[in-house]
Amino acid sequence: MVSGAGGGGNDVQWCFSQVKGAIDDDVAEADIISTVEFNHSGELLATGDKGGRVVIFQQETENKSQPQCRSEYNVYSTFQSHEPEFDYLKSLEIEEKINKIRWLPQKNAAQFLLSTNDKTIKLWKISERDKRPEGYNLKEEDGRYRDATTITTLRVPVFRPMDLMVEASPRRVFANAHTYHINSISVNSDNETYLSADDLRINLWHLEITDRSFNIVDIKPANMEELTEVITAAEFHPHQCNTFVYSSSKGTIRLCDMRASALCDKHSKLFEEPEDPSNRSFFSEIISSISDVKFSHNGRYMMTRDYLSVKIWDLNMENRPVHEYLRSKLCSLYENDCIFDKFECCWNGNDSVVMTGSYNNFFRMLDRTQRRDVTLEASRESCKPRQVLKPRRVCAGGKRKKDEISVDSLDFNKKILHTAWHPQENIIAVATTNNLYIFQEKVN
Amino acid sequence: MINTMECAVDAQSLISISLRKIHNSRTQRGGIKLHKNLLVSYVLRNARQVYMNEKYAEIYRMQQYEEVMTVCNEIQELNPLDLVEDCEEQTADCCGSANESASLCGALLPVSHQAPSVQHLQPSSACSVPLALQSEEVCKAPEPSFYRSCCAEAYPVSNCDFSPVNSMHCNKTTVLDLDTHVVTTVENGYLHQDCCASLQQCCQGAQSPAKKRKLDFGYYVSEIEEVPDFTPCKRAKFEDSSYASTEPLDTSNISNLISIFGSGFSGLVSRQADLEQALNGQFCSKQALASLGAWTRAIVAF
Numbered sequence: 010m011v012s013g014a015g016g017g018g019n020d021v022q023w024c025f026s027q028v029k030g031a032i033d034d035d036v037a038e039a040d041i042i043s044t045v046e047f048n049h050s051g052e053l054l055a056t057g058d059k060g061g062r063v064v065i066f067q068q069e070t071e072n073k074s075q076p077q078c079r080s081e082y083n084v085y086s087t088f089q090s091h092e093p094e095f096d097y098l099k100s101l102e103i104e105e106k107i108n109k110i111r112w113l114p115q116k117n118a119a120q121f122l123l124s125t126n127d128k129t130i131k132l133w134k135i136s137e138r139d140k141r142p143e144g145y146n147l148k149e150e151d152g153r154y155r156d157a158t159t160i161t162t163l164r165v166p167v168f169r170p171m172d173l174m175v176e177a178s179p180r181r182v183f184a185n186a187h188t189y190h191i192n193s194i195s196v197n198s199d200n201e202t203y204l205s206a207d208d209l210r211i212n213l214w215h216l217e218i219t220d221r222s223f224n225i226v227d228i229k230p231a232n233m234e235e236l237t238e239v240i241t242a243a244e245f246h247p248h249q250c251n252t253f254v255y256s257s258s259k260g261t262i263r264l265c266d267m268r269a270s271a272l273c274d275k276h277s278k279l280f281e282e283p284e285d286p287s288n289r290s291f292f293s294e295i296i297s298s299i300s301d302v303k304f305s306h307n308g309r310y311m312m313t314r315d316y317l318s319v320k321i322w323d324l325n326m327e328n329r330p331v332h333e334y335l336r337s338k339l340c341s342l343y344e345n346d347c348i349f350d351k352f353e354c355c356w357n358g359n360d361s362v363v364m365t366g367s368y369n370n371f372f373r374m375l376d377r378t379q380r381r382d383v384t385l386e387a388s389r390e391s392c393k394p395r396q397v398l399k400p401r402r403v404c405a406g407g408k409r410k411k412d413e414i415s416v417d418s419l420d421f422n423k424k425i426l427h428t429a430w431h432p433q434e435n436i437i438a439v440a441t442t443n444n445l446y447i448f449q450e451k452v453n
Numbered sequence: 454m455i456n457t458m459e460c461a462v463d464a465q466s467l468i469s470i471s472l473r474k475i476h477n478s479r480t481q482r483g484g485i486k487l488h489k490n491l492l493v494s495y496v497l498r499n500a501r502q503v504y505m506n507e508k509y510a511e512i513y514r515m516q517q518y519e520e521v522m523t524v525c526n527e528i529q530e531l532n533p534l535d536l537v538e539d540c541e542e543q544t545a546d547c548c549g550s551a552n553e554s555a556s557l558c559g560a561l562l563p564v565s566h567q568a569p570s571v572q573h574l575q576p577s578s579a580c581s582v583p584l585a586l587q588s589e590e591v592c593k594a595p596e597p598s599f600y601r602s603c604c605a606e607a608y609p610v611s612n613c614d615f616s617p618v619n620s621m622h623c624n625k626t627t628v629l630d631l632d633t634h635v636v637t638t639v640e641n642g643y644l645h646q647d648c649c650a651s652l653q654q655c656c657q658g659a660q661s662p663a664k665k666r667k668l669d670f671g672y673y674v675s676e677i678e679e680v681p682d683f684t685p686c687k688r689a690k691f692e693d694s695s696y697a698s699t700e701p702l703d704t705s706n707i708s709n710l711i712s713i714f715g716s717g718f719s720g721l722v723s724r725q726a727d728l729e730q731a732l733n734g735q736f737c738s739k740q741a742l743a744s745l746g747a748w749t750r751a752i753v754a755f
Contacts, residue, residue, distance in 0.1 A: 104483035208487045294495035
């Protein structure tokens with residue numbers, strides 16, 4: 010039985026459910042997963058990849074005779090969202106990689122999602138077709154026109170069932186509004202507007218209007234040589250349609266109220282943690298850059314992810330290290346570019362547990378109420394159905410205990426950047442480089 | 454102060470690595486990533502800061518040694534005019550630039566005029582180091598005759614230490630302009646804040662506030678034994694604010710910078726090995742060296 014809206018991370022035992030994607034170790038670049046997102050009901054799970062494709066999985070309706078086998082996610086729709094483009098004016102290639110997918114709340118039978126690459130946002134409609142009209146008077150079933158002389162009677166076309174077909178069609182294309190690379194999109198709670206953020210600007214769009222957007226934040230300095238920080242993520246408040254937050258590369262988050270002024274360059278609230286001078290290193294600026302910001306479902310908290318930790322903010326700030334053992338490795342991580350990896354984070358349904366990824370295909374769950382953490386691994390070796398995931402431990406130094414893995418043995422090419430938690434149930438989707446793992450709560 | 458303890462790679466390598474990353478980003482698919490380049494520029498700035506600090510300390514130590522040795526020699530043969538040439542030679546070797554000799558000569562010439570003030574070695578040569586690190590457009594050849602004091606805010610501290618009289622005197626510096634032979638005495642302040650801003654002025658030969666020095670000849674005569682105990686390697690912190698406006702490197706200069714840094718700073722540190730031998734740990738105690746940033750080896754995971 011489902012224990013409420015995603016209960017405590019450590020009472021829960023996680024077990025393997027499914028894995029999607031190619032098995033061989035040779036990873037095709039286009040298959041690298043770049044975003045993962047559940048829809049509002051949790052029935053649909055969307056992934057975007059570097060090749061510009063979107064794959065949507067649907068949860069099968071529960072099999073009542075086998076309650077322990079929680080429903081599986083199967084491919085529902087696949088489509089090419091973005092193609093590579095070339096900006097001739099700037100001689101720049103625009104990558105087709107899907108940076109973010111965000112679902113719109115469902116209003117009718119169809120589902121809508123926004124997907125974005127570096128420059129262009131698209132609104133996609135995903136609809137089902139399970140019946141088709143048959144019995145036209147003037148056309149054959151295959152579409153050819155009938156010879157008019159052969160028509161002697163009239164009939165009313167009727168709908169007949171057909172095999173389910175899921176169609177994805179682009180309904181809107183929101184283009185040419187961003188000079189820099191888009192890093193975030195966020196749908197407003199008013200269901201009419203959404204924001205898109207690039208390194209220096211945030212724009213507000215109406216979902217119906219593609220030829221116009223309003224600039225609500227602009228941090229571009231008059232002289233680019235004076236640039237000291239960029240916008241790294243932005244999100245609307247889940248309930249207050251006038252409030253949004255954006256994070257910066259300097260580790261600050263700014264809460265803005267759109268009622269205050271048209272241009273929200275002046276924040277309503279600034280959140281930052283003073284730097285610990287004893288920790289200062291060559292890489293202090295890099296590791297304090299925030300890679301993701303997420304409001305809790307209830308809107309009372311914000312969570313940010315920087316390179317080494319997850320921070321949960323309200324008026325206070327709760328700092329939860331993710332992989333502190335990496336602090337002594339920053340130099341190597343700078344050389345091989347891993348220090349620039351942008352980890353995302355997510356909340357469970359009742360905001361009691363947060364989850365984020367790490368290296369070696371590890372991911373971390375941090376329980377807020379019990380202040381306990383667990384490290385789990387997404388690996389093909391733990392792929393037996395309903396196999397319970399064993400907690401992993403990283404040995405930072407000194408003597409390595411049995412079952413611990415030492416920091417030097419971690420595989421930094423195996424990184425989990427994108428994770429998603431079902432909004433109501435204890436089902437999580439964890440993306441390794443090119444595989445999607447689905448885990449669920451162990452049900453006895 | 455940047456904690457360099459965790460890094461096996463030194464500042465110089467980090468600068469090369471960072472420049473390579475910036476260079477590579479220009480050919481990466483999808484265009485130059487502003488965020489990543491901004492972060493790399495921060496590492497570059499930090500590494501440059503540490504590198505410059507080390508260079509200052511190195512040059513200062515070197516000059517301190519030179520000065521003391523020269524003064525010692527002077528005690529034996531009081532012929533200041535000959536000394537000028539000697540010191541010119543030595544400092545040219547040390548600092549890799551004949552310009553820098555001006556400071557030392559300037560320091561010592563007043564001796565012949567029996568100037569009563571104590572003159573300390575000013576690492577104006579230190580100024581040429583960061584200037585070379587800047588892009589070439591920013592920095593013209595330093596004016597040889599003017600003392601450039603803009604860099605070493607640490608050194609006022611050591612000025613005080615050398616002064617035999619009480620510390621209230623150590624805030625005055627006497628500067629000799631070798632061209633006009635005008636002697637000026639000014640007060641020094643903490644110039645680290647002005648460092649970057651005034652670097653450009655330095656380059657353009659503007660009158661920059663010179664550090665004060667006092668030369669009390671008598672001090673050296675009587676207290677020469679105590680000098681080795683002094684560790685001239687103290688240095689105040691370079692505030693981050695001295696680089697308040699962090700600039701991502703002007704991309705048009707990147708190729709220049711890559712070639713400069715790629716050569717391994719050999720032009721700038723030509724005599725480093727010799728100096729270290731010469732110093733022989735005499736005037737820079739182990740503690741002082743350690744304070745410049747002891748490098749511990751990080752375990753390389755890859």
